[in-house]
Amino acid sequence: MTTNSPTYPAEHAEYLTKVEARTAAATEGDWGVYDQGTMVEIVAGLEENSTGYQCRRQIARLDRDPIDNIRGHADWDEDRDYQQLLADAEFAAKARADVPRLLALVAEQHQRLMAAEEQLRAVHEVLAPAGQPCRVPMGPDAPLTAAVGWLADRAEYLAWLADHAENLAAHLEKIREFRIPLKNRLGGYAELTVERGPGPYDDRWGVTDGATMGRRAWHAGAWHSISDLGPSLAYAWSMRAALSLAEEVAGIEGARLDREVRAIQGEQASTDGRPAGGAR
Incomplete structure (x- = not known):
């Protein structure tokens, strides 16, 4: 029996849970049809045997002349x-094997969708311009018309997502570093490096x-020499983290740089005999 992902929208999770419960409660094993002619x-x-058939349990008997309106x-x-x-x-007999298989397919397709969305979310956070919203439909409350129908209708879309997400993830694997400018306001340029x-x-x-030379890594709120810190602590994060x-x-280093610039401006103003920040 499959297990529903907790990220399914509530209405579909409830339905699939009930289907799984009915499946689990039904008699186990392969079901078959025996035609007696009448x-x-x-x-x-x-x-089947020479005198008819034997079975573990009779599930249902259908009469030759059923009510049909x-x-x-x-x-x-x-x-x-x-x-x-x-x-x-x-x-009805084949449903005993078909339903568990379909439930497994629903769970598998859902996991593929979640994995593709997670990859695209990571790519978006790295490559999208700052402040640009992510337009990929994500989350447990994304509209679904029906659990099985929604996945079936979007099989081509899922394949496209998986293919492009895998390609982008492959490109990301080739990246060795990112450069992050410091957030300072008083001039000058400095940057940090996020490196593999x-x-x-x-x-x-x-x-x-x-x-x-003497490269340092940020750890526990301060800079430390990588040679002293060791690679296990210096490189302890996932790319996203x-x-x-x-x-x-x-932000922290940008504020520090601003303070240094203000201090230099203050020293220059003192040397020139004017207030810091005043006109010459």
Whole structure:
């Protein structure tokens, strides 16, 4: 039995949970149809033998002349009516295996969709211009017309998402570093580096000062020499977490740079014999 993802919209999660519960409660095993010529039986564990059949449990018995008030069936003869009886019995018997398989397919397609959306969300956060909203439909409350129907109707869309997300993710794997400008307001330019770790830390990222010699990494709210800190602590983040941390550090370092610029301006003003920030 499959397990519903908690990210399904509530109305579909409730429905699928009920379907799974009905499936679990039904008699286990393969169901089959035994045609006796005068009636049709649906049984679990059907094994035909020389005298008829044996089974683990009889599920249902369909009479040869069922009540039928469908107008289009009024001119059916006995053979046509019996063929419909067999078709209905076959559908009901096969449902015992079809329903669990369909539930598994729904869960699989849903997980593919969630994985594609997660990849696109990560790509968007890295590549989209600042402040631009993400336009990919995401989240547990995204409109779904029906659990199975929605996924089936969008199979081509899902394939497109997965293909493009995988391509973009492959490009991201080639990126070694990002440069983040400091958020200072008083002039000058400085930047941080979000860089991929070396060797065995290739899947981890760190926030560094980008120095050619004596490079430092941000850890526990301060800069530390990478050689002293060690790569396991210097490159301890996922790419997304490192980029988020870099934005925070850029604000901290930008404010520090502003203070340094103000201090220099104050010293220059004192030397010139005028108030800091005054006109010459």
